[in-house]
Structures are given as C-alpha cells and as structure tokens.
Amino acid sequence: GDSVTQMEGPVTLSEEAFLTINCTYTATGYPSLFWYVQYPGEGLQLLLKATKADDKGSNKGFEATYRKETTSFHLEKGSVQVSDSAVYFCALGGSARQLTFGSGTQLTVLP
Amino acid sequence: NAGVTQTPKFQVLKTGQSMTLQCAQDMNHEYMSWYRQDPGMGLRLIHYSVGAGITDQGEVPNGYNVSRSTTEDFPLRLLSAAPSQTSVYFCASSYVAPSEGRNTEAFFGQGTRLTVV
Numbered sequence: 001g002d003s004v005t006q007m008e009g010p011v012t013l014s015e016e017a018f019l020t021i022n023c024t025y026t027a028t029g030y031p032s033l034f035w036y037v038q039y040p041g042e043g044l045q046l047l048l049k050a051t052k053a054d055d056k057g058s059n060k061g062f063e064a065t066y067r068k069e070t071t072s073f074h075l076e077k078g079s080v081q082v083s084d085s086a087v088y089f090c091a092l093g094g095s096a097r098q099l100t101f102g103s104g105t106q107l108t109v110l111p
Numbered sequence: 112n113a114g115v116t117q118t119p120k121f122q123v124l125k126t127g128q129s130m131t132l133q134c135a136q137d138m139n140h141e142y143m144s145w146y147r148q149d150p151g152m153g154l155r156l157i158h159y160s161v162g163a164g165i166t167d168q169g170e171v172p173n174g175y176n177v178s179r180s181t182t183e184d185f186p187l188r189l190l191s192a193a194p195s196q197t198s199v200y201f202c203a204s205s206y207v208a209p210s211e212g213r214n215t216e217a218f219f220g221q222g223t224r225l226t227v228v
Contacts, residue, residue: 032216034216042221043219044203045219089153098205099203
C-alpha cells in the first residue's frame with residue numbers, strides 16, 4: 001500500500017539557516033504530494049503541493065520538487081525565520097481513499 | 112467560507128462517560144475523516160467516510176463510532192471514554208478529482224483537545 005517516510009526530528013536551526021526535511025514515498029501510479037504545516041495549537045494547513053513528476057510546489061519561501069525517479073519530495077527553504085517553527089508533515093494522495101501522512105518533523109528556529 | 116468546523120475546541124471527560132465530537136464542512140466534499148494526534152505519534156486515522164451512508168475503519172477505530180447521514184456532517188462518538196483516548200482530534204475533508212482519480216488536498220478543522228480523567 002501507500003506509505004510516506006519522513007525525516008525524523010526534532011530539527012533545531014538558527015535563524016537564516018538553510019532547511020531541508022526529507023520525504024520519500026511508496027505508491028502505485030502517480031500520486032499527488034503535499035507538505036502540511038501545523039503551528040502550535042492549530043490544525044494542519046496546506047503549505048504546498050505538486051501533482052505530477054518534476055512539478056515544483058512553492059509557498060512562503062518553501063519549495064519541494066516531485067522527483068519520481070527517486071520517489072522523493074524534500075522540503076527546502078533557503079533562510080528560515082523564527083516564525084517557521086512548527087511541525088511539518090509530508091503527505092501523499094494516491095489510489096487510497098485517504099491521504100497518507102508521514103510522522104511529522106518538529107522544526108524549532110532559534111533567534 | 113467556513114471550511115471544516117469542529118466543536119468543541121476543548122473537553123474534559125470522566126472515565127466511562129460518552130460524548131460526540133462534531134465536524135461539519137461546507138465544501139460539498141465527498142470524503143471526511145477523523146484523526147487523532149498524540150505526542151511523537153503523528154496523525155493516526157480513526158474512521159473515514161467516502162460519502163453519505165458509507166463509513167469505514169482506519170488504523171485505530173476501537174472505542175469510537177461514526178455515522179454519515181449527510182454530506183456535511185461527520186460526528187465522532189466516544190462510547191465509554193478511557194484515559195488512553197486523551198488526545199487531540201482532527202476532522203478533515205477532501206475529494207477525488209474526477210479527471211485524475213486521485214485524492215486531492217485535505218482541509219482540516221482546528222482540532223478538539225480531549226482530556227479523559
């Protein structure tokens with residue numbers, strides 16, 4: 001079945017550092033891929049998505065590219081801010097009736 | 112556009128009590144689901160529905176019931192609350208794009224923080 005493997009945290013960075021959170025997936029066919037963000041005390045919000053191979057999703061300075069050859073969708077940001085501190089979830093929308101989520105990565109950015 | 116609305120936001124129950132967590136969406140989405148989120152455990156699927164009158168079990172269904180009488184509403188019932196059900200509960204809705212046959216993005220409610228004492 002579908003599965004998502006996500007880089008385990010927690011991740012702690014200094015402000016303006018480069019961020020990468022790894023995400024790989026297993027799925028049949030051509031799934032859609034998502035990154036969600038959860039700020040403290042809130043629900044999950046869609047951060048970005050990509051629906052086909054080589055698509056790049058981007059939002060708020062974050063980017064992720066759908067790499068079918070490596071079955072990956074790594075999240076990157078060139079310069080993180082304190083306000084980016086949150087939990088990040090990679091997710092897959094495939095043939096299953098529900099989205100499949102990774103386990104989440106806690107990011108803390110220090111000033 | 113309200114999206115997905117969950118009530119209540121906070122609840123404290125005594126062991127053995129029952130209650131219903133409410134979830135409503137106004138986007139006419141076919142799919143709705145309930146997750147629980149525990150520290151270090153990510154999201155775990157409790158129950159889901161692919162349309163009115165159709166529900167199915169997820170990863171952790173024991174102790175919970177659901178029904179889907181309308182497209183808009185998908186309540187989650189705790190039959191006899193236990194301390195192990197202390198968690199944050201999220202409701203989500205989504206749909207399958209007809210042209211793609213794949214599940215689209217999910218929209219989440221703000222969550223219900225439940226404590227069972």
